[in-house]
Amino acid sequence: MSHIKYKILNQVKPDFQAIETALKENLGVHLDLVSEVAGHILFSGGKRLRPLLMCLSARICGYSGGREAFFSTIFEYLHAATLLHDDLVDGGRLRRGKPAAHFVYGNEIAVLTGDFLLARSLSIASETQNTEVIRVIAGITENMAQGEIHQLTQKENLKLKEQEYMEIIRRKTAVLIEGACKTGALISKSGDSAVNALAEYGFNLGMAFQMADDLLDYISDTKSLGKAVGADLREGKLTLPVIHALESASEQDRILMEKIILNKDFSEYEFNMLKNMLNKYKGIEYTKNKAKEHTICAKQMLSIFKDSAAKETLIDIADYALARKS
Template identity: 35%
Template sequence: MQAALNIIGDELKLVEQQFRKDLESDVPLIRKVGEYVLSSGGKRVRPALLLLAAKLCGYQGDKAVPLASVIEFIHTATLLHDDVVDSATLRRGIASANTLWGNEASVLVGDFLFSKSFSLMVGVGSFDILRVLSGATTIIAEGEVMQLLSTGELDLTEERYIGVVRAKTAILMSAACEAGAILGAVPADRQKAMADFGMELGIAFQLMDDLLDYTASEEEFGKSIGHDLEEGKITLPLIHTLRQCTAEERSVIEVVVEKDEMSLDEFREVSGLVKQYGGIEYTVEAARRYIAASQGRLDLFAPSPLRDALAELADYVVTRSR
């Protein structure tokens, strides 16, 4: 991350200011909840991707910061909705917004952020960017429904799971990179290269997130460990384990997945199987393949500190602890 921060650190501060400005509303709760989620941490990876992509593509105008703020608006809206759907109690190590203000307020403030995002997109004045970002928000919603439908499905294939990841998580990173390339007015092949870079990086990002549910402490992860398993989410470490384990062990996993509440011992039993059958290593290796593929997309661009910063940002994904 450091190389990226050295280049766009000042602009990321402007993104924070822009976000707070765009949160202005006659309803105080909207600002209160929005600023709470914004100030709760996070590395601002998505805005950073847009800013770096725009610079790599030669953009020198004044629309990158407002557009990066839009990306963070969309991301924040998805966090608010996700935590309600997942009944989450922690987000980035502190109480989630729905824990403090209730599900109703979280959903409605998320709706405000989504709606506000579209008016801000229009203000940028690019139909192509509006098309990319509005398309991404639609796909994110589809991804949420796809994940809901696959909850508890022990026969979920890796291919189908990656499809969920593309839609739910990776599409916004892809859209951020593509929007930056559109600002830079580069040829179509370079726009696609940036979109593909973001997509593959986003998949790796989610795979590592899946992994942390089984390996991190709550302090490291910033949310409850084992929560995905308790919610019946079949992620890649478990998909790999289910392909390798015995019928008896599969039955053990099935019982835990189907429970509404999971004990610590049950989590330890399933996470032990994940580790025993190499689910951790398999997921890390898959994430590394996606990172390598994403970095290969940058070959269309001439070597530069900006290209190196994007490549380093991709490497950060497989070393992050939260």
């Protein structure tokens, strides 16, 4: 385990445990099957990044209401709901190293359990008694659904532009992380400057995280990833490493890359050839740099807060966004 990961895990241990407990206690399910399916996705080793970010954001704002772990479950339930629906949409077979829920329980149950988790997150949001929080949560869900649909309509579009990619990942990933951080500030009854700073921190962190995630599909391996590498490409999803390389490639290389991309049954040899192209045309490097810019922006947003353990951890998480291997 890398030093930074170890340091973060150590810093967030009490929050992490409080979140695990809250997730189990507040599922509020009345049917065994829902409990099982929700548990399948919820308790399979998630990082709890989103609830942790909400708790840390609350703490950096001086929150002391004692309900942060409870409220933070909003973001894990919401995240789990979208994973259930997205895996079904993408046809993904593995999730966190386990068979995806729709393969184990069927599409019907996966759809309905996703709906339930979405509703559960909203019920908990309503308990904040803060209509701005609820507005944020509803807005996240609207954006995520539209981001996923947008991505779906752009499948196999070899002409996808960087700007459109950015808009897709903003909606499908960054708004949720932005919302988690913003909610931490909102429940602390912080002023606009703190709310906006944490929202911006979350947005930039979310963009960096998704780019890092998209990179992993080309630089990691199936075992550490817990899902198949090359999956994005097999699903016809063009991400920044590929978009940039396609834009920069010679005509001959571009045609070769397009052939591999459109043939979703590519061999390992072909996939490696494509990866070489991503390096040759600096698709990997460019994406790393873009992600890095966002982590720098994220950290800058924290400058208005005085030093604290929570601030240090939020900075570490931004650095870790780029360093992670899975």
